[in-house]
Amino acid sequence: MRPSAYDALIIGGGPGGSTAATFLARAGRRVLVLEKERFPRFHIGESLLPYNRVIFEELGVLATLQAQGLITKTGAQFHLGNGSKSLYLVFRNGRYTREPEAFQVERSTFDHVLLKHAAVSGAEVREGWTVSRFTADDTGVTIEARSDTGEQQTFRGAFLIDASGRGNLTGNQERIREIHPKLKKLAVFGHFADVRLDEGEKAGDTVIIRLENKWFWIIPLSAEKTSVGCVMDQEEYAQAGETPTEIFTRLWQSSQTLRERMRNARLLGAMHTTSDFSYRNRTYVGKRLLRVGDAAGFMDPIFSAGVYLACYSARMAARIVDESLRNGTDGNVALLRYDRRIQRAMRTYWEMVEGFYTTPFMEVFMSPRHKLSIPAAVTAVLGGELEGGWKIRWRMRLFFWLVKLQRHFPLLPRISFCPTMNRRTAEIGEPAMPLVGDDVRSL
Numbered sequence: 551m552r553p554s555a556y557d558a559l560i561i562g563g564g565p566g567g568s569t570a571a572t573f574l575a576r577a578g579r580r581v582l583v584l585e586k587e588r589f590p591r592f593h594i595g596e597s598l599l600p601y602n603r604v605i606f607e608e609l610g611v612l613a614t615l616q617a618q619g620l621i622t623k624t625g626a627q628f629h630l631g632n633g634s635k636s637l638y639l640v641f642r643n644g645r646y647t648r649e650p651e652a653f654q655v656e657r658s659t660f661d662h663v664l665l666k667h668a669a670v671s672g673a674e675v676r677e678g679w680t681v682s683r684f685t686a687d688d689t690g691v692t693i694e695a696r697s698d699t700g701e702q703q704t705f706r707g708a709f710l711i712d713a714s715g716r717g718n719l720t721g722n723q724e725r726i727r728e729i730h731p732k733l734k735k736l737a738v739f740g741h742f743a744d745v746r747l748d749e750g751e752k753a754g755d756t757v758i759i760r761l762e763n764k765w766f767w768i769i770p771l772s773a774e775k776t777s778v779g780c781v782m783d784q785e786e787y788a789q790a791g792e793t794p795t796e797i798f799t800r801l802w803q804s805s806q807t808l809r810e811r812m813r814n815a816r817l818l819g820a821m822h823t824t825s826d827f828s829y830r831n832r833t834y835v836g837k838r839l840l841r842v843g844d845a846a847g848f849m850d851p852i853f854s855a856g857v858y859l860a861c862y863s864a865r866m867a868a869r870i871v872d873e874s875l876r877n878g879t880d881g882n883v884a885l886l887r888y889d890r891r892i893q894r895a896m897r898t899y900w901e902m903v904e905g906f907y908t909t910p911f912m913e914v915f916m917s918p919r920h921k922l923s924i925p926a927a928v929t930a931v932l933g934g935e936l937e938g939g940w941k942i943r944w945r946m947r948l949f950f951w952l953v954k955l956q957r958h959f960p961l962l963p964r965i966s967f968c969p970t971m972n973r974r975t976a977e978i979g980e981p982a983m984p985l986v987g988d989d990v991r992s993l
Contacts, residue, residue, distance in 0.1 A: 555659040557581045557679050558871050559693055559707035560673075561681045561720075566843030566860035567713030568664035572609050573868035577671035579875065582705060584679040584695055586717075587663055593657035594739060594824060596777050597623065597756045597854040598767045600641050600649035601934025605861045611667045616664070621654040621770050626854075626932070628916065631761040634970050638752070644929030646938055652870045654754060656771045676934045681719055684710060686837040688880065708838065709871045709881065713864065721831040727857060733828035733850055733903070736787045739767075739779025740822060742815040748774070756854060759807050760912065762967035764810060766801075775818060778802075781850060786824065796822040806969065828903070834892050835885040840867040849898050852906050855899045856933045863892050869932045902931070903952065907927065909965065910956035914949065917962040924949050931942035 560567045563585030574581045606612040625640040642650035669675040678698035685692050691710040692703065696702050712720040720725045727834050747753045747770055756767035766781040771777055780801055790797050799820060802808040830847030843860030870888050874881030904913035918925035927945035930938055955961055 555690075556580045556705065556707040557875055558582075558709045558711060558868075559691060559705055560584070560713055561684075561693070561897055562586075562666070562713035562715055562717070562845070563675060563677065564593070564661055564713060564715055564843070564860065565664045565857050566715075566845070566864040567607065567711070568841060569609060569660070569861045570711045570868045570871075571668040571673035571675070572671045573865060573887045574872060575668065576610075577872045579870070579872060581673040582707065583665075583668060583673055583675045583882070584681055584705075585665070585675065586680040586865060587676045588677045588698075589617065589662040590658040590897075591661075592822075593661060594737070594770060594777075594779070594822070595851060595854075595856045596655055596657055597767075597856060599858040599869075599932075599934035600652045601653060601936075602645065602858050602861060604668075605709065605865055608865070609664075609667065610671070611664065614663060614667065615653065615655075615660070621772065623652040623654050623754045623756060624650065624751055626756045626758065626878050627748075627752070628758045628760065629807045629911075630916070630965060630967065631759050631766075631807050632967060633806040633810075635916050635965060638755075639929055639932065641929065641933045642652075644933060645923050645926035646930035646942060647926075648696055648935070649933060654765045654769055654771055654776070681714070683723060684720060684839075686710070686839060688837075690796060696743065702733075708875060710839045711864070711867050711871065712839065712841045712845040713843055713860070716848050718829075718831070718845050718848075720839060720841060721845065724836065726832040727829050728832060730828040730830075730849075732907075734784050735825075735828070735850060736780050736784040737779050737781050737823075737824050737839045738794045738821060739777065739785070740777050740798070740820065741771070741818045742778050742812075743774055743818055744814045744816055745776040745778060746757070746769075746811045748815070757811070758852065759805060760906075760967075761801070761805060763907075765906075766805070767851075769813060776815075778815070779811070781852070787823075794823050795988075801912045812824060830896060830900075833889060833891045834863075840870060840885060840888055842867050846892060847900075848887060849896075849900055850903045850906075851982070853899060853902055853932055855934075859895065859899070862895065862934075862936065866891065884952035897929060898936065898946070905950070907951060908953075908957075911953050913962050913965050914953050914956050916965065919962075924952075 556582045557579040560583045571581050571583045617991040628637040679695045681695045766780050767775040802812050829848045834846045842863040870884045924945045927942045
């Protein structure tokens with residue numbers, strides 16, 4: 551039987567695959583999405599970035615999401631586990647941040663909304679289909695897939711968008727996946743009731759608690775449910791010889807900040823674990839192939855950039871495919887442009903993630919100084935500003951240069967992860983900041 555011919559084949563129906571499918575379908579392209587699971591399904595990665603809203607609006611799905619009654623996220627909090635220091639990052643206070651707020655989402659519902667929207671927009675969506683391999687030639691791409699009922703079929707398309715997530719189908723087949731040698735992590739997490747959150751606007755914040763060599767997240771999903779998890783070294787987890795619940799409980803009880811928030815918490819359902827190997831593929835494109843989201847590279851979720859990068863890269867991939875089809879080309883030149891831009895976007899967050907696990911980075915990050923508007927640039931990047939131009943880039947380079955200096959010279963106060971009762975708090979963008987001074991060494 552001759553394979554069906556599509557303008558674009560998309561592997562995966564998560565946020566990246568759904569976004570690419572919707573943009574292409576709305577451009578009049580014939581699109582097939584193959585998703586191995588059946589939605590709704592459980593997934594982690596529940597905190598979005600403000601710049602996601604722009605993409606949701608372009609997709610025509612923003613009003614549908616708002617109707618879900620999602621919790622609004624106006625900022626993020628960073629605390630040391632011993633309670634000695636805190637930083638409140640408020641998106642609207644960022645001088646270069648154009649989007650002031652984001653959503654907290656339960657991924658089972660959120661991903662399902664996006665996938666259904668892709669289907670309503672005109673994409674053909676097949677759930678329960680697992681792609682096993684792909685081949686590409688000068689005229690198109692062929693994929694082989696099998697349904698969960700045992701049906702096997704071959705599909706043909708002009709272009710292939712790999713949104714297979716950490717399954718990384720095309721990257722694994724081509725053996726171009728590179729695992730980060732220092733970020734071999736594991737996440738232990740669950741959903742809880744009665745976690746203590748802040749009052750007022752800050753109740754919707756993502757809360758990050760940094761221990762010496764690991765970190766916790768607290769993400770409010772609804773009035774009754776909060777996602778709490780810990781990212782730690784896989785080796786430490788394996789050597790502990792404890793159940794997920796035992797090790798998770800022991801770790802949060804070791805932190806003053808977490809004890810204050812988790813004292814009355816009740817687990818809803820089961821604890822989960824997931825390997826958190828940070829990796830990237832050596833290239834994000836191939837012959838008539840574009841990789842988006844985690845299929846391009848997966849990084850530690852500390853800054854909640856995963857869903858945003860998936861949607862950001864998927865929007866760009868859809869534009870490249872549509873442009874190439876319109877021009878009747880194989881897209882080679884346009885694909886190289888895509889690769890450069892996504893590589894640059896990924897590097898931005900990779901550098902932040904790598905820095906987060908070092909003490910000098912935390913010392914600079916947790917003690918913002920407003921000279922030259924460097925904290926404003928950091929706030930913009932953490933909000934999802936990837937197209938802010940030179941005014942953002944040079945400030946970020948200076949930020950990381952100061953981190954390097956901090957390793958050798960105490961430009962900013964040293965921090966300690968040992969138990970202590972001394973508290974200091976900063977809020978980026980507010981006029982009155984206890985940590986802001988006129989020191990010429992400050993940011």
